[in-house]
Amino acid sequence: MKKKEHKECMSALLPVRDTLDVIGGKWKLLILISIWEGNKHFREIERSIPKLSTKVLSKELKDMEENQLITRTVLNGFPVRTEYAPTEHSKTLKKVILELYNWGVNHRKKIFT
């Protein structure tokens, strides 16, 4: 798990921040969804998300592997292929994302009275 200087008081917020770290950022959700949708290979994922660069994808995939949202398997064969697959743990995020979605939809209604 990434250490992000969580030294504040309000330690009850630490798990909230952890979750926000896992799904926050510009690309993490897009990448996760791409993999959920069945994209398995590096270039495949990259191509499925316009404007995503290899550098960022590479970094995010490492993060997501550390966070046990995906598994990375190098297939011994030529050409070397790497397979990314979503974990069961990652799927528990769907409920959270749905909550965020529902609140967002309702929020838009509020804001644009």
Added chain:
Amino acid sequence: MKKKEHKECMSALLPVRDTLDVIGGKWKLLILISIWEGNKHFREIERSIPKLSTKVLSKELKDMEENQLITRTVLNGFPVRTEYAPTEHSKTLKKVILELYNWGVNHRKKIFT
């Protein structure tokens, strides 16, 4: 509502991003909780959150007012006092935050096997 260049495909994620914008960032949740706990005045909120600067607090309060999470009332009297109060809308966030918390707690269990 803040426009943050949400030009991507995957428009179903837009409401999710909206929500993340509203509760993301280093201070937003802390400030919201402080106000939920009953802190009403600028300096009161500022003092309740160590290391929070007036500049950042000022900016975040404006954001939160725009997002209808709080109301700002200037009391006509001397010294001028400003009162910040949480809206009902803000309270609908509690469920979302609870989901984030629960997932975060479970995530920690997973990661520190």
Added chain:
DNA sequence: GTAACCAGTTACCTGTAGGTAATCAAGAAT
């Protein structure tokens, strides 16, 4: 009169997420 309180604003600086582009190795295709 000066020190401290309120509610901020302004100018300047820093750290980091993310963007751009080149490069690597190794095999396949033309």
Added chain:
DNA sequence: ATTCTTGATTACCTACAGGTAACTGGTTAC
């Protein structure tokens, strides 16, 4: 042979969130 693919890594750069600190303007207390 030289270009294309796959899966990345590296160096460099930029934009913006957030940090630091000084300052404003009005009020009250010592």
